[in-house]
Amino acid sequence: MPTELRRVTRALLSVSDKSGLVPFAQALAQRGVELVSTGGTHAALVGAGLRVQEVSELTGFPEMMDGRVKTLHPAVHGGLLAIRSNPEHxxxxxxxxxxxxxxxxxxxxxxxxTVAAGKGYDECVENIDIGGPAMIRAAAKNHADVAVVVDAADYDAVLGELAAHDGAVTLTLRKRLAQKAYARTATYDAAISNWLAGEIAEAAPDYRAIGGMLAEAMRYGENPHQSAAFYRGPERRPGVATARQVQGKQLSYNNVNDTDAAFECVAEFDPARTAAVAIIKHANPCGVAEGGTLLEAYEKALRCDPVSAFGGIVALNRPLDAEAARKIVEIFTEVIIAPDASEEAVAIVAAKKNLRLLLADGLPDPRAPGLVVRTVSGGFLAQARDNAVVDDMDLKVVTRRGPTDEELRDLRFAFRVAKHVKSNAIVYARDGATVGIGAGQMSRVDSSRIAAWKAAEAARNTGLPESLARGAVVASDAFFPFADGLLAAAEAGATAVIQPGGSMRDDEVIRAADEAGLAMVFTGHRHFRH
Incomplete structure (x- = not known):
């Protein structure tokens, strides 16, 4: 068994990020620890007046090949890997x-x-560390005798133990640091392998590694009996993982999931063209709308399903302004996420101390490629992000009557939203706003009926004499396998339909649309979301 305490007499420091380096090294030196270092780290420490041995003095070999070879030497790895209690070592x-x-x-x-900054292939390759991971893995393996630090956040923990134990560190800390070290090298290698897979357009590599860095530990997961934590991945995509939380309680597991769904949905709407708001509940839109202002868009989105919006997530595609903020805080809302916010809007939201306000400093690009991962028993599924956008699709009119310009605008709007509704998905829309949404049903006809019922309910809530579905258009995330779902939409008063097409019964569905006087277009793209 390794001994509990290990005295630190010599430290090797070689860091790219030099945050906190000098004070840490000074504290080590004050305790009599000999310092060994490399390249830029050595220069920084010597510049701070510290006595430091250069690694080339330790190895007897100079750094060579543009710094590619400097620590890959027995004098370094022997010093890290030697078992102190082994006489042969x-x-x-x-x-x-x-x-x-x-x-x-x-x-x-x-x-x-380097990858996130969009640098070229050669520069990315040059930023693949070799000696660093090799040393980290060696030190972590020999944690019985060696402490390894890969994160400046752990400097204080090491110094605290050195102070508490007369220049020694505990086995408990060495184990914790070793675990973190292996996780860091695994995450690093995962980023490299996934980047290379993208560079060679390999959609299904033989091995797929996924890594992330802890954003925060959570009180619990989807339910109170489940533990959970939130990790940031290597992709620098504006959203809940990168947003700045201005105020409010800690985000829950469900908050993070729902906020991501909301922001990805609202990002489908170009802020240069229109203001847009998405209200999400349990990862499904309960109201989405566009308008001349955020206030107009929010009021239209809220009208779709004000009952479900209570306790929901609100996402905006433009900076939150005071007008919209005043309206949003009138009902209980869990999270607001926007690219930015005015000072006045922040002050208005601050009156609701538990309401989380997240500012993402931009919108995610709905066309950008990416990887989506989901676990299953004994493994995981990995697929490309659904980055198909309806504006890029060649819509095909398949009925005798083509849609009017107004219907076509609403059809495109509805299909944007349907992409973000759990399958089977049916979306009724009118005047740039959802008026009824049917989500996650086992049959498409049930989704159609639920969406129509929601539209009728929304009309009753606003005192209108007829369902909001009357005169609306309908989007389906996948084809209608039978005419019944389409006929349910027609009975509710819809005038036009957008769907992928591709069913064996397309001809039957088209005939039903013609008989009902509907205009229908095919997109050729399905948007299943499970």
Whole structure:
């Protein structure tokens, strides 16, 4: 069994991110710890007046090949891997003049940041660290004797233990640091392998690794008896993972899931063309609308299903302004997410201290490629993000009557929303707003009936004499396998339909649409969302 305490007499420091480096190294030096370092780290420490041995002095070899080779040497790895209680290891160290290294401090070349910045292939390759991961893995393996630090956030923990234990660190800390070290190298390698898979257009690599960095531990998951944590991945996509939380309680697991769904939905609407608002409940839109202002869009979205909107998530495609903020806070809302917000809007929301306000500093690009992952028992599914956008689709009129310009605008709007509704999805829309949504049903006809019922209910809530479905258009995320779902929409008063097409009974469905006087267009693209 490894001993509980290990004294630190020599530390090797080699970091790309030098945040907090100098104060940490000064504290080590004050405790009599010998410092060894490389390249830029060595220069920073010497510049701060510290006495530091350069790694080339330790190895007897200069850094070479543009710094690609500097720490890959027995003098380094022997000092990290030697088991201190093993006489043969000790004899080998003595015979070859290898000093022990008790503390390794390494953070890696900024590969993820280089890729996120859109740099070229060669520059990304040059930012793949080799010596760093090799040293980290060696030190982590030998955590019985060596402490390894890969995150500046752990500097204080190391210094605290050195102070508490007369220059030694505990086995408990060494184990925790080793676990973190292996997770960091695994995440790093995952980012590299996934980037290379994208570069060679390999959609199904033989091995797929997924990694992330803890954003925060959560009180619980979907339900109180489930533990949960939120991780940020390597993709720099504006959204809930990268947003700044201005105020409000800690986000819950369900908040994060629903807020992501809301922001991805509202991002379908170009803010340069129109203001748009999406209200989400349980990851499904309960109201989406566009308008001349955010206030107009919010009021139209809320009209679709004000009951479900209570306790929901509100996403906006433009910076939150005071007018919209005043209206949104009139009912209980869990989260507001927007690209930005005015000072006045922030002050208005601040009156609701539990309401979370997230500012994402931009919108996710609905056309951007990406990877979507879902776990299953014993494995996981990985697929490309659904980045098909209706504006890019060649719509085909299949009925005798084509849609009017007004109907066509609403058809495109409805299909944008249907992309973000759980299957089977039916969306009624009119005048740039949803008026009825049927989501997640086992049959498409049931979704059609629920959406029509929602439209009738919305009319009753606003005191209108007839259903909001009358004169609306309908979007279906997938084809109608039978005419019954389409006929349900016609009975509710819909005038036009947009759907992917591709059913064996397309001819039957088209005939039914013609007999009902509906205009119908096919997109050729399905938007299943499970």
């Amino acid at each position: 000790q004899a080998a160290m003595l015979a070859h003049g290898i000093p022990s290294i008790d503390l390794l401090v390494v953070n890696l070349y900024p590969f993820e940041a």
